[in-house]
Amino acid sequence: MVPTLLLTLLAGLLAGNAVPHLVKGLTRERFPTPFGGSPVVNVVAGWAMVNLAGLHPVWADLDRFPRQAWIAGSLGVLAIALFHARIGAFGRMD
Numbered sequence: 001m002v003p004t005l006l007l008t009l010l011a012g013l014l015a016g017n018a019v020p021h022l023v024k025g026l027t028r029e030r031f032p033t034p035f036g037g038s039p040v041v042n043v044v045a046g047w048a049m050v051n052l053a054g055l056h057p058v059w060a061d062l063d064r065f066p067r068q069a070w071i072a073g074s075l076g077v078l079a080i081a082l083f084h085a086r087i088g089a090f091g092r093m094d
Contacts, residue, residue, distance in 0.1 A: 001068065004060040008069040011056035012076020014049045020084055022046030 024031035025042030033045045062069050 001061075001065050004062070004065045004069050005072040007056045007060040008062075008073040009076040011053045011060075012073035012078075013080045014056070014076075015053035015073075016077035016080035017084075018046040018049035018053065020046075021049065 021031060021033065021042045025039045025044075025046055028039045030037040030039070031042050033041055035041050035045065057069065057073070060069055
């Protein structure tokens with residue numbers, strides 16, 4: 001069960017983190033990534049995170065632990081959303 005929880009938590013983190021990168025890239029705004037902050041880099045980073053988020057549940061044992069996996073994935077989305085809302089990608093508290 002632990003691998004399933006970790007994989008779906010990571011999938012939630014990746015899916016939630018993909019959203020601001022895709023939005024900033026599509027609106028042609030700069031947003032920090034480890035590879036630079038240009039809109040094109042953000043679109044590619046967001047796209048990669050969406051694809052990785054989709055792969056992680058494939059590797060998880062969703063048939064045996066569907067509820068727990070859903071909860072872990074939703075907690076991953078919540079965690080990254082709170083990170084962006086509070087600390088943010090720029091690393092400063094408001």
